[in-house]
Amino acid sequence: MNEERRHHLFDELAVVGKAFGSPKRLELVELLAQGERTVDGLARAAGMGMSTVSAHLQVLKLANLVRTRRDGTKVFYRLAGDDVAHLYAAMRTVARERSADVSQALEAYLNLPGSDEVGLVTREELERMLAEGEVTLLDVRPPEEYLAGHIPGARNTPLGTLDSELAGLRQAPTVVAYCRGSFCVMAHDAVRILGGAGVEARRLEDGMLEWRTAGLPVEAGA
């Protein structure tokens, strides 16, 4: 009779755990950590079918990890709070530090051709550089994510548009690129592309997710 209640408690707790137990759902959380998105925005970005995305979002919603907002025919999903982003980030960190499989998979994903880890910039360094105004900060994520929130002072230059920015960047002071976070490949790609075109660029060691969870200021809109 009390045993039952304990089981019920852990059953409910497992609902939250299960929500983090599917790769597809984790991809969605990773995207939602960048800001709110519509269902088909997510489907498009993650390369999944709409029904599939919707089903996974229901699971996240049942676990109270996401909330929704309706605007016309569109439904926007967002994380239910900062604590959810924190939890996701914590899980990622534990996974990466504990599991050799995770860290290998991460390296394989990020270091596609070969390692180019010269000139990493820490958050603290970046803050200092921004305060002194001696940095060109590039947010290389897709525009929607930039609009939903970016580091104050950053300019949105999605990967596809980098080519047309080369001329300007050649004369710029220190160029620093960032993207979603430490599980995101875009800033790696950007630094590689820029380097190949003769623009020396450095990379922020992590990204927007970590910037947010560190409680640093975020700017939204253009």
Next chain:
Amino acid sequence: MNEERRHHLFDELAVVGKAFGSPKRLELVELLAQGERTVDGLARAAGMGMSTVSAHLQVLKLANLVRTRRDGTKVFYRLAGDDVAHLYAAMRTVARERSADVSQALEAYLNLPGSDEVGLVTREELERMLAEGEVTLLDVRPPEEYLAGHIPGARNTPLGTLDSELAGLRQAPTVVAYCRGSFCVMAHDAVRILGGAGVEARRLEDGMLEWRTAGLPVEAGA
């Protein structure tokens, strides 16, 4: 070709998530957070079959969340590190704060007859009381867990033995009881039992798990 690598990364990450996605496994993690245990120690404490426990432990091991140590014919399992206990605690907190179902299930489990939440003691208060030596601190967990680590200065008085301690406790200064943590019912029961026998006891607001993850000193053995 790169898409594949991303999927592989999230697949690996989900292995860790899935490990937290089963109620039985969460019960085991809750027990392991108190200290190392043998397989059948866990089976006994959680009321599960040995094969079942062993299977769940393999899942946790595959996710690198637990480690094993062999002593004779026995195999001891323990959490792989403090970060795992932290992650579990963080998940519990998010679940409790976000999900009404979890907090209701928790209340139903803890407040069995009715609420008796008078005289909660915070960690800070307890530290002060311990420093001034004006407290009788009761660890009401089973002996194995007490031996594996307890708050310095605590005396082990498992629930079943409380009756025989009543005489002594009536003369003791402030009595404070604690158990595993905020999802554990034993300290609630202890305060209720003591109160019913005319011993005024207070309860530490959480328990050993939170004490540990706060980085406070832990004493092992007798």
Next chain:
DNA sequence: ACCGTTCTCCAAAGATCTTTGGAGGAATGG
């Protein structure tokens, strides 16, 4: 009212997870 858009819900097939008893492996002690 009707249509197009966006999303949710449903049903069914396929995949994965959980539980179980029992066989088998590892270590110990006689």
Next chain:
DNA sequence: CCATTCCTCCAAAGATCTTTGGAGAACGGT
């Protein structure tokens, strides 16, 4: 070297999850 203890592995049944296409609901525009 045999018996015992403690644990892991195996196989199979049952339960649960995931994915899918398509029906249908909510909404805005015409």
